[in-house]
Amino acid sequence: GFLALRAPAMAKSKFEYVRSFETDDTCLRNCYIVVRLDGRNFHKFAEQHQFTKPNDERALGLMTRSARSVMEELEDIVIAYGQSDEYSFVFKRSSHWFKRRASKLMTHVASQFSSSYVFYWKDYFGDQELKYPPGFDGRVVLYPSNQNLRDYLSWRQADCHINNLYNTVFWTLVQKGGLTTSQAEERLRGTLAADKNEILFAEFNINYNNEPLLHRKGTALVWKKFDETMMKPVKRASEEQEKEVVVTRSRSRVVALHCDIIGDQFWQEHPEILEGES
Amino acid sequence: GFLALRAPAMAKSKFEYVRSFETDDTCLRNCYIVVRLDGRNFHKFAEQHQFTKPNDERALGLMTRSARSVMEELEDIVIAYGQSDEYSFVFKRSSHWFKRRASKLMTHVASQFSSSYVFYWKDYFGDQELKYPPGFDGRVVLYPSNQNLRDYLSWRQADCHINNLYNTVFWTLVQKGGLTTSQAEERLRGTLAADKNEILFAEFNINYNNEPLLHRKGTALVWKKFDETMMKPVKRASEEQEKEVVVTRSRSRVVALHCDIIGDQFWQEHPEILEGES
C-alpha cells in the first residue's frame, strides 16, 4: 500500500490472529545497543572483484561510505567503527528509536548498509563492474556500562591490529618475498607480533608503524558539530532596502577518524559519545 | 580479514570478555520461520521515483527480482509472498540454517534483498536514475503449525486484495473521475467491497475481477523441479569411439505465481511446501 493511503481498517479478517505470534524483542533500557555487520563470503567477493592485498583502499572507502549512509539515515547512532569487511554501529543508551526493538534496529542497519554499498559502488570502483549483489549479516549486542562499550570497541580495534599485521607480513612475503601463500602461512605459524614486525623490518625494510593509520587503526565515524555561516537577506520595516545579514547555524556531520580508540585520549576528546550511567 | 586467512588465534586479549554479552536468539525448533520485509518510507520513495498508480509494474517486478535473489542465495526458503512494498520469506520448519538464529536469518534476508534492489534497478527502470539507496526493515515470526502458516499467508493476501481494491477505485476516481485525492478519500469513506466494485463497474465500466492477477493476488515464489537434459560425451572401455549420451538432471528453479493461495487448491498443487507436523 505505498501508492495511496492504506485502506482504512474494516472488519478484521479471521486470519488476523496470526499477528499475535509476533514476539517482543525490546532491548533492555539504559544499555548501549551495538549492531555489527559482517560481510558474507567476502573472501570470495574480494577475489572476484580483484581487491588489492592486503588492503584495498576502494573497498575500505566504500565500506565507510555505506556506514556513513547508515549513520545519516538512521537515528541515535553515536559512533561507528569499521575494519576489513565488518562495521559496528552504536546506538546511544537512551535511544528509543523504533522502541528499541532489536529486529527493527538490526534489519534497518543491514538494509541501509547493503543498498548503499551497491549504490555507491561506482564512486569507488569506477568502471569496474559489480558482479553480484553482496550480503552482510548482523547481530545485536547490549552493553550496560561505558566501560563495557569501550572494551567492545577496543576488542574490535585490537582485532584490526592483529589481522592487519598478519596480513601485511603475509602479503609482503608473497608479493615481495616470492613465497607461495602456503609457504607464507607456514613461515608465520606461531610467530608473535614482535616476530612479525622483525620480518617486515629486517627483510623488507618496512617499519610497520609507518603503515597507514587507516589500515592499522580502522575507521571510527563520529558526529562533529560545526557552525554553518551564510548570508541571509533581511528587510526591516524602517528601512527601504534589503540588507544581507550573517546567519550562523549549528549543525552536525559525520567525520571519519583513523586513530587509537583504546586509550583514554579519544574519549576525552569526544565526551559526547558516552552518556552518564544513571 | 577478508584478504587473507584470519590471523590464527593467539593469546586472548583482555577485551574478549565482551563476547559473552551476546545472547542466544535461536528460533524454536519445528516451527516455520517467517521473515517479513517492509519498505521504509516507500510512500516518499514512490513519489520521488514517479511510480505509476495504483500499481507500478516496474516496481513490482523489481521487488520480485530481489526476492528471487534472496531465495536463490539463502537456504531453506520454501515460499515467498510479496505485494506492494512488502515481501515475506518462509524458511522450512526443519531448517537449521545458521542454527536458526533469528538475527542471522533476518539480517541476511534484509541485506540480500536491499543490495539486490539497487543492483537490479536498471533492469526494471532502465535509464531512470535511482536517487538514493532505499531501506527495508524486517521482523521474524514463528508459526508452529501448517494451518498457522497458511493463515499467515492468507492474511497477507487478504491484505493485498483489500488495499488493491481500495487503491484501484481511489486512483480511478482521481485519474478518470477527475476528483481530487481528498474528494476520492471522502467518497470511499465507509464503503464496503461491494460498494467499491459497484463504483468501478457502474461509473467506469471496469470489472475489478478482470484486473491483472499480479495486482489482485500479489506474487508467490516457489521452487519448481524440472529436468535438465543435455548431451554428454561418454566413452566405454569396450568401444573405440566416444558417443554422446542424453543425461537428465533434476534441478530446481524459482517460479513466480499470481494466484489464490488462500484456498486448498494451491496447497494441493504444491505439496512440497508444507511439512508433516511431527
Add this chain to the structure above:
Amino acid sequence: GFLALRAPAMAKSKFEYVRSFETDDTCLRNCYIVVRLDGRNFHKFAEQHQFTKPNDERALGLMTRSARSVMEELEDIVIAYGQSDEYSFVFKRSSHWFKRRASKLMTHVASQFSSSYVFYWKDYFGDQELKYPPGFDGRVVLYPSNQNLRDYLSWRQADCHINNLYNTVFWTLVQKGGLTTSQAEERLRGTLAADKNEILFAEFNINYNNEPLLHRKGTALVWKKFDETMMKPVKRASEEQEKEVVVTRSRSRVVALHCDIIGDQFWQEHPEILEGES
C-alpha cells in the same frame, strides 16, 4: 497491600520508570508449554530423611500429592508426569493463563509445588520430622506439535525406566548381594538392560517386570470427568410440598495412573489431552 484495597494510583513517582525494564516473555502461541521441576540437592535430602532405596513410597506419594495440588490450583494443565524427584506439567496449547508469560507460569508451579510439599509432608511421613524446607528448580520448554509433546513425555518415561532398572539392580546388589556401593557401581559398568535383567533374575530370582508399575512407569496425572449425583430439594409452584430430585453434575478430578505413556494406547484412551494442531 493485601489487607485493604491498594491505594488508588496518584501522581506517578519519579521512580516508576524502572517498570519499563521488565521484558516480555510471552510463550509462542499454539505450542504446549511444559514446566519441569527438579529437586535441588535431593540426594542429600533423601539421605537426611532416610528415604528407603531404591524407591521410597512416601516420597513418591508426597511428590504426586504436591503435583495434584499444582494441577488443581493452577489452570489449563492437561497432564503431569513425575518420577523420582522431578515432575513435568503440561499446559494446553491454547492456554492463555497469565497471558502465557513464562515467568508467571514457572514460578507459580515451583511455588505451589514447594509449599504443598511441606504442607502435606506429615500426611506421608507421619511423625518423621521435616528437617529443612526443600527447594525445586524449574524450566519452561515449548513444544509445537502433538508428536513433539508425546516424545517429550516418552523421553521422561524412558528416563524413568533406565534409572529405575539401574537403581533396582544397584540396591539389590548392595542390600541382598552384600556388595559395597563402589563394588555395585563397578559391577554395573557397561552393562546393558538385558544384562541387568539377567543379574536380577539369575542371582536374586527377581523378575523386573513384576516390580511395581509406580516404580517402572512413574506417575501420570490426568483429569477425569465423572458425574456427581446428589439429591436436591425442589418445590414446584403447583405443589404444596418440597420434593427431593436427583441432580447430576459433570465434574472433573485428577487421577493418578501408572502405565505406559509411550505407546498409542494411552493417548487413544485419553483423547482430551492433545488438541488439534490448527
Add this chain to the structure above:
Amino acid sequence: GFLALRAPAMAKSKFEYVRSFETDDTCLRNCYIVVRLDGRNFHKFAEQHQFTKPNDERALGLMTRSARSVMEELEDIVIAYGQSDEYSFVFKRSSHWFKRRASKLMTHVASQFSSSYVFYWKDYFGDQELKYPPGFDGRVVLYPSNQNLRDYLSWRQADCHINNLYNTVFWTLVQKGGLTTSQAEERLRGTLAADKNEILFAEFNINYNNEPLLHRKGTALVWKKFDETMMKPVKRASEEQEKEVVVTRSRSRVVALHCDIIGDQFWQEHPEILEGES
C-alpha cells in the same frame, strides 16, 4: 534418580531430540538481577487466616523469615527488600550463579521462599492452623546501573509508604471511627498524603511518623560481617601440653533493617551492596 547415581548415559534414545527445544534465557551480564515475588490471592489468604489490619506482625515476620531462608540457601543475593506480601531479591551484577539463567534463578527463589513459608509458619502463628499451601509468583528484571537499581528499590519503598499510609487511615476510620469499609473508601477518595496525615492527627490523635518503622519502611535484608571468636585447642611440637588459643573468623549473617533506603545515607553505610560499573 536421587537415590543412587544416575544411570550412566548409554545410547541416546530417539526421544532425546526434545532437549533441543529448550531455549537459552541467560541474563545480560553486568546487570543486577532482581527477582520479585508476590503473594497469590493474598487478600483471600489474609482473610482466611485472620490477619490483623492494617499490619499483621506475624505475617510480616514470616515473610522476612522466608526471605532470610532464600538469602542463606541461594547464592549472590546482596540485598532483599520486602513489604506487605511481596519481596524483592537482588543478585549481584557479577553473579554467575546457575550461569545467570533467568528460569533457574526465579524458580529457585519462588520455591525456597514458598517451602520456607510453610515450614516456618508455626514459629510465627503458633497453634493457628495453616489452612492451605499458599502460592507466590515471580518475575525477573535486569538493571544495568547502580542508579537504576537504587531507583527500583526506592520505587518499592515509596509504594510501601503510599500503601501503608492509605491502609493505616483506612482501618483507623473503620476500627476507631466506626465507618464501614465503603464509607472509609469514599472518605479517602482523592485525598493527598497531607490530607491523610491530617485525618489521623486531627480525628484520632495519631502522628503517622510515630507508626512503627517496620510498617512505614518495610524490611531490608543485608549481609553483615562479624567476627566470630572461639577457643581452639592447639598443641605445639615444642610443648608438652595442649593450650587453648583464641581464634577469630570473619563470618557474615543476614540482618533485617527497617529504615529509609531511598536517600544516600543507607548506601553510604552499606557500600558493599553496589559494585563499580566497569
